[in-house]
Amino acid sequence: MRWTSLVAIYILFWAFSVFLVLPFGVKTSGEAGAALVPGQAESAPHTFSLKRVLLRTTAVATVLFGLFVANYEYGWIAPSQFDWAGPVEVAD
Template sequence: MNWIAYVATYFIFWWLILFLVMPFGLKTQEEDQNVTLGTVASAPRGPHMLRAMLWTTLLTLVFIGVLYLVVDVLQFGVSDFPRIVPDYSS
């Protein structure tokens, strides 16, 4: 893979992992027993976007590193993976 493919893969997986990481560690105002007047009790307690973005970046870098190791260092390709679907042609 060239560097453009890695950048595109990083960008796509960063957004996917962001939406997977965002709910973790989120507490509602009701759970914290500190409901701000004029808000619903199920509203988030406070912003945690910076923490979510840091975790997203870290996990995406690990994923891209593993992808680089498998594809460029170990030279594995699609044809190297075992056939999962049985061959019904015969």
Template structure:
């Protein structure tokens, strides 16, 4: 695997994990009990993006490491995935 391919795969994993993990730990202004005038009650209470980015990078690195290890040591590839769509007879 070239370095470009490795970075591209990590990039895709990182963004996928980011969009899946953004809502975790998010507290709204209404839940905190301090709604700022001019904003909706469902707006986030504070910026938590630093924690999300750090947590996201660690989780993405673990997923990438598992995929890399499975490919390198176990020889797994996309061809080893089970078929989702069965073969129908002609």
């Protein structure tokens, strides 16, 4: 596999991992015991640490990408293993 393909796939894993990591560790103002700012939604996070999210996202994406590359190299799971229904026959 070319290195440009690997970079593109890693970026996809990273973008997916952002949405996977975002909900973890979030506390609302009500949970933190702080007063709401006028106009603030009750479900809005009390604090947001971009650095923490970026680090967690990079760690998760790297692990998932490593598993993807290892599977690509060693062939643990092949696409043919997902063909449970068999070939589709088309009537003329």
